[in-house]
Amino acid sequence: MPVERRNKEPRLPPRGIVRLFWALHRGVYRASRGRIGLWRPRARGWGTLRLTTTGRRTRQQRSVVIGYIEDGPNLVSLAMNGWGEGEPAWWLNLRSTPEATADLADGRCQVRARAAAGEERARLWDRWRQINTELDAYAALRSSETAVVVLEPRPAAPGKDG
Template sequence: MSVEDREKTPWLPPRWFIRLAWHVHRGLYRVFRGRVGLWRPRADRWGTLRLTTTGRRSGQQRSVIVAYLEDGPNLFTLAMNGWGEGEPAWWLNLQAHPDATVDLVDGRRLVRAHVATGDERSRLWARWREIDKDLDAFAALRPSETAVVVLAPGPGASATAQES
């Protein structure tokens, strides 16, 4: 790797540290019963939500904390797997079972996931790039394109989701 390549590649902590941070964040959310660990996005920062999917093989409920931004009534996130190889399990689960639940600071929502394509993907990617100037460099670390996942209001979204 040349000096020029190193200057273009943004720094990422080691993979073990990224995984540890995910576990600590999820643990804080559990210990404080949702009072800590979620926040709304701001003009210059993404927010966090708790996404609960149905396991593609087990059929059991699986939850993860992910970063997100808002797009009108929709929420969107990046299936980045910590900028590592492979797709995150939650995205594989959503591909098999697109109906899910998100917990936000202001409550729970039912959502239906889809991958953004074409103009929608370009627009949402550009929006995330406003928040993270190194987005394209981080995405270049992955061997495949990073999916932009849209979480649109799901069927019965006006009804209160059942507690899991």
């Protein structure tokens, strides 16, 4: 008798587990002084970068490790908040101050963030969908649309690392 497959809602780990995973990831990155924890996207896979934003309320520098793919010179991430409700703090910070720094496995670059819209958003969402076939099911767990965030490289300020 054939096994019936049902379209199930994807199961997320408890919020505390998601937060613990990312805290451990940041800890490994810090303890290794940046030698472990960042990687470039692979064929049909995503990479990780360390994004440093300016806090929208504190104006202090805030860093987070996020997944990304490349789209030409641009870096593309999803503001998914671990598929939980609400926008991730890094995206709220970028909406307030779009200039940020991205530390990649092979160097640092200055970026300016924006939300993809229209055809560009659909194209980039489809690229993410090729990496994660359950993307739409995870996104459906949220009550608001998940922003597709484009980080465009920008020239480094004079006298700054680039």
